[in-house]
Amino acid sequence: MDNNKLDMSINFAGVKFKNPIVMASGTFGFGREYAEYYDLSKLGGICVKGLTAKPRLGNMPPRIAETPMGMLNSVGLQNPGVDAFIADELPFLRQHDTVVIANISGNTVEEYAEMTEKLSDANIDMIEVNVSCPNVKAGGMVFGTSIDGVTTVTKAVVKRATVPVVVKLSPNVTDIASIAKAVESSGADALSLINTLLGMRIDTITRKPILHNNVGGLSGPAIFPVAVRMVWQVASAVKIPILGMGGVSIGNDAIEMMLAGANLIGVGTICFDDPYAPIKIIDEMRKYMTDNSIATLCELSGGVEINS
Amino acid sequence: MPDIYLCEIIENTLLIDNIYSITIRSRELAQEAVAGQFLHIKCGEARLLRRPISICYVEDDKVNLVYETKGEGTMWLSRRAPGQKLDILGPLGNGFCMPDGNLIVVGGGVGTPPMLFAAQSAKKTVTAVLGFREAKRVILTDEFERVCENVYITTDDGSVGIHGTVTKPLEELLKSGKYSAVMTCGQNIMQKAVAGLCEKYNVPLQVSLEERMGCGIGACLVCACAIKNDKNVDVDKTAGITNDGIEMKRACVDGPVFNAHDVVW
Ligand SMILES: Cc1cc2nc3c(=O)[nH]c(=O)nc-3n(C[C@H](O)[C@H](O)[C@H](O)COP(=O)(O)OP(=O)(O)OC[C@H]3O[C@@H](n4cnc5c(N)ncnc54)[C@H](O)[C@@H]3O)c2cc1C
Numbered sequence A: 001m002d003n004n005k006l007d008m009s010i011n012f013a014g015v016k017f018k019n020p021i022v023m024a025s026g027t028f029g030f031g032r033e034y035a036e037y038y039d040l041s042k043l044g045g046i047c048v049k050g051l052t053a054k055p056r057l058g059n060m061p062p063r064i065a066e067t068p069m070g071m072l073n074s075v076g077l078q079n080p081g082v083d084a085f086i087a088d089e090l091p092f093l094r095q096h097d098t099v100v101i102a103n104i105s106g107n108t109v110e111e112y113a114e115m116t117e118k119l120s121d122a123n124i125d126m127i128e129v130n131v132s133c134p135n136v137k138a139g140g141m142v143f144g145t146s147i148d149g150v151t152t153v154t155k156a157v158v159k160r161a162t163v164p165v166v167v168k169l170s171p172n173v174t175d176i177a178s179i180a181k182a183v184e185s186s187g188a189d190a191l192s193l194i195n196t197l198l199g200m201r202i203d204t205i206t207r208k209p210i211l212h213n214n215v216g217g218l219s220g221p222a223i224f225p226v227a228v229r230m231v232w233q234v235a236s237a238v239k240i241p242i243l244g245m246g247g248v249s250i251g252n253d254a255i256e257m258m259l260a261g262a263n264l265i266g267v268g269t270i271c272f273d274d275p276y277a278p279i280k281i282i283d284e285m286r287k288y289m290t291d292n293s294i295a296t297l298c299e300l301s302g303g304v305e306i307n308s
Numbered sequence B: 001m002p003d004i005y006l007c008e009i010i011e012n013t014l015l016i017d018n019i020y021s022i023t024i025r026s027r028e029l030a031q032e033a034v035a036g037q038f039l040h041i042k043c044g045e046a047r048l049l050r051r052p053i054s055i056c057y058v059e060d061d062k063v064n065l066v067y068e069t070k071g072e073g074t075m076w077l078s079r080r081a082p083g084q085k086l087d088i089l090g091p092l093g094n095g096f097c098m099p100d101g102n103l104i105v106v107g108g109g110v111g112t113p114p115m116l117f118a119a120q121s122a123k124k125t126v127t128a129v130l131g132f133r134e135a136k137r138v139i140l141t142d143e144f145e146r147v148c149e150n151v152y153i154t155t156d157d158g159s160v161g162i163h164g165t166v167t168k169p170l171e172e173l174l175k176s177g178k179y180s181a182v183m184t185c186g187q188n189i190m191q192k193a194v195a196g197l198c199e200k201y202n203v204p205l206q207v208s209l210e211e212r213m214g215c216g217i218g219a220c221l222v223c224a225c226a227i228k229n230d231k232n233v234d235v236d237k238t239a240g241i242t243n244d245g246i247e248m249k250r251a252c253v254d255g256p257v258f259n260a261h262d263v264v265w
């Protein structure tokens, strides 16, 4: 198939992405570091580091522990705050031809709403609502693990937003599909999943947890099959589009996640192994399209043929 | 520009006990690296995270690292043979800032290797103070002798050199008033003691801090170190670190080298 005729573009909640690869929040900073390695315009989109109403210093180190083909993190939303992001970081991101998504976390519903207003006025393409951070005590996952919590936050954000709203779901729940449905009926334009799975590691000599925060969020290849399952469950339950992520590390993983029902693919932790991973993933997806005679990539979403 | 390089291993030998010296060939890394920087090394396909190891010295197109085997990653590294290739991201970090005057480098245990590169890069004379647990843990003294005017060895048990810690000879040197800067790498407790002395004699000290790392390039914020900050920032006090007057800097790009008087010990 002629490479030039391959269409990798995705229309996601009314926003056009040149390809489905979106950098996962918290793994890509505000893009500056990776811009030293390649042109950010090659990426479908970038979700920036989780923003809060005021600057945050995050948790005490150690903030990372390795696990078999994965890692735990307990960064705790260290960020300069939404105002500094808009003033100092957004102009740099806007120099690139890629979709910019702001990821927000609030301590209160009011904080989510305030940040949404500021960002809507600030030339952002989309807002990703993080109700699933396992590393902070107030807010975060507290909102994301109950139907009431996600409903309240989603409604408050949707009401103030003038750009599409994506709600990021926590995998640390018993029935993710029912949470997804609640978010959909509260007016969200799209869903993203999964955030990290809560985990723990202990040093057997010192008997102390490796993370100062004791527990942290598991990410990387280790969580990939869990993410595929959850994306499939959610895709089967809702009509709004899905940004699927969790452990994607090669092009074939991205294709697999699309077949499970994702429309866009988030890439995160694998960049720590190889900063060029997203570029390689895009190339590998293009090759898959050529090899399998697929002209338009978006056709793949939800294409899994489930056994009856 | 830091980048990923596939480098051939020239040599990987046991120095003592569980400490190895590995030399790799890379013209780019050798040309770009400055003292205090580190390489982020992929230690096999089975491990997701790279391992940060400081550069010990650079010679022509060769880069040498000295590492202790701690866990799976460094064990894997110790089993590599000459001719095999290593996947390396680097050179990373900010490195030491070389003073115009005379320099003291202070190394403790497996923190001594990066001080050799610092000694090699100095503009004027260098005195090295190297501390070890015992005689059989002593490494790299011949290499330091070659580039330093004086080398003082200390051991905790007195089995070789001066009996005690690095602070003993360091205090004498600082008293002389002949030195314009001190640089150190080693265990936190040693660095803290060195910082106390440098403060007493009013000599600027640069310390190389160690923190667990993810990306190594400044994007993930897992390698945070507490650094003093007098900007009055109104931070969120609901969770995590809430101290006034500090900011969390990244060991991988803002460090690993910091001015000691900025460090919150
Ligand atoms: C900037 C910097 C420079 C360093 N330079 C040297 C050096 O020149 N020589 C040397 O012997 N060691 C050095 N270290 C420490 C070295 O990185 C660790 O000993 C090594 O990562 C341990 O890996 P492992 O797989 O053997 O241990 P494991 O315990 O199996 O490692 C598990 C995870 O924890 C991390 N980790 C464990 N201990 C440390 C530690 N002390 N520091 C940072 N990460 C750690 C590993 O990177 C890995 O992600 C340096 C560390 C830093 C941050």
Ligand SMILES: Cc1cc2nc3c(=O)[nH]c(=O)nc-3n(C[C@H](O)[C@H](O)[C@H](O)COP(=O)(O)O)c2cc1C
Binding pocket: A024, A025, A026, A027, A049, A050, A051, A073, A075, A077, A103, A130, A133, A168, A194, A195, A196, A218, A219, A220, A221, A223, A245, A246, A247, A248, A266, A267, A268, A269, A270, B220, B222
């Ligand atoms: C170091 C680190 C920091 C993260 N910070 C955030 C964050 O600020 N907001 C958020 O919504 N998700 C955050 N995440 C979760 C990722 O965006 C992503 O959902 C998760 O890591 C799974 O994808 P991956 O396996 O490809 O990394 C973070 C993940 C990591 C590893």
Ligand code: FES
Binding pocket: B212, B213, B214, B215, B216, B217, B218, B219, B220, B221, B222, B223, B224, B250, B251, B252, B253
């Ligand atoms: S290791 Fe990622 S910011 Fe330092």
